[in-house]
Amino acid sequence: SQQGEEDPQALSIQEGENATMNCSYKTSINNLQWYRQNSGRGLVHLILIRSNEREKHSGRLRVTLDTSKKSSSLLITASRAADTASYFCATVGFSGGYNKLIFGAGTRLAVHP
Amino acid sequence: DAGITQSPRHKVTETGTPVTLRCHQTENHRYMYWYRQDPGHGLRLIHYSYGVKDTDKGEVSDGYSVSRSKTEDFLLTLESATSSQTSVYFCAISEKGEIEKLFFGSGTQLSVL
Numbered sequence: 165s166q167q168g169e170e171d172p173q174a175l176s177i178q179e180g181e182n183a184t185m186n187c188s189y190k191t192s193i194n195n196l197q198w199y200r201q202n203s204g205r206g207l208v209h210l211i212l213i214r215s216n217e218r219e220k221h222s223g224r225l226r227v228t229l230d231t232s233k234k235s236s237s238l239l240i241t242a243s244r245a246a247d248t249a250s251y252f253c254a255t256v257g258f259s260g261g262y263n264k265l266i267f268g269a270g271t272r273l274a275v276h277p
Numbered sequence: 278d279a280g281i282t283q284s285p286r287h288k289v290t291e292t293g294t295p296v297t298l299r300c301h302q303t304e305n306h307r308y309m310y311w312y313r314q315d316p317g318h319g320l321r322l323i324h325y326s327y328g329v330k331d332t333d334k335g336e337v338s339d340g341y342s343v344s345r346s347k348t349e350d351f352l353l354t355l356e357s358a359t360s361s362q363t364s365v366y367f368c369a370i371s372e373k374g375e376i377e378k379l380f381f382g383s384g385t386q387l388s389v390l
């Protein structure tokens with residue numbers, strides 16, 4: 165079963181609005197990463213937040229992590245049409261003697277001009 | 278895409294034939310990964326490598342084998358392709374493993390008829 169699960173599965177907003185995507189996971193983690201995937205392309209790393217961090221910013225991106233609730237959120241402020249993509253959370257946990265990175269199924273974001 | 282080249286980009290093959298996908302990196306990163314991406318499943322790890330000739334299985338390794346004879350090349354082989362292996366395959370690299378970010382190639386679309 166997947167460690168990280170995103171919510172919602174799909175999100176449609178207008179340019180200039182904020183987009184919030186959530187990720188829940190099941191077991192203890194070392195860090196949580198967010199990736200973006202444009203249609204027909206590979207994944208691009210956006211941001212990494214470690215288990216001892218609660219919030220992290222990168223440009224228009226804000227990620228929060230609540231380890232007590234086993235959840236994270238990705239906020240994109242002032243969205244642009246170019247933000248249209250799928251967004252994946254990936255959790256890193258120590259299992260079976262090594263670190264494992266497990267991806268969720270993703271949130272498809274559509275930003276309309 | 279961060280010095281990662283996947284070949285071929287597209288391939289159509291018949292059930293029962295062997296198929297080899299190639300991943301080539303110019304970043305000299307130690308860790309290399311093969312993932313498959315299917316609708317509703319996110320990315321699932323097939324095999325990974327933590328050095329030349331050092332490889333291990335991921336969560337969906339059945340029917341796949343890998344080889345890494347040089348730092349820069351990681352080959353994924355489907356010994357006898359089946360229709361269930363129709364998917365998009367992504368290679369990824371990392372300098373320090375899953376505890377840090379992964380860089381992804383552009384993917385190979387494989388169709389097994």
